Amino acid sequence: MESLVAQRINFIARMATSCECNHAEDKELALVWIAELSAPYEKRFNSYQGKQENNLLGNEVSSNKILGNSDSIEE
Numbered sequence: 001m002e003s004l005v006a007q008r009i010n011f012i013a014r015m016a017t018s019c020e021c022n023h024a025e026d027k028e029l030a031l032v033w034i035a036e037l038s039a040p041y042e043k044r045f046n047s048y049q050g051k052q053e054n055n056l057l058g059n060e061v062s063s064n065k066i067l068g069n070s071d072s073i074e075e
Contacts, residue, residue: 002041009037 016030 005037005041009034012037 012030012033016027
């Protein structure tokens with residue numbers, strides 16, 4: 001399904017930038033279609049990116065706790 005959506009986005013973008021598409025309204029409509037087709041994927045990407053950032057922050061907190069414990073052993 002994602003492949004089909006990507007193909008449609010590609011096709012619409014190529015048609016909008018071709019010489020045959022000279023009207024501003026047509027180009028604007030093409031951009032609206034591309035935005036509508038890509039919106040679900042933008043949400044998924046942002047969600048994935050947020051999860052990755054949370055994982056990195058969790059790892060930093062864990063490593064700081066471990067480092068804090070090793071400092072207390074040395075004292």
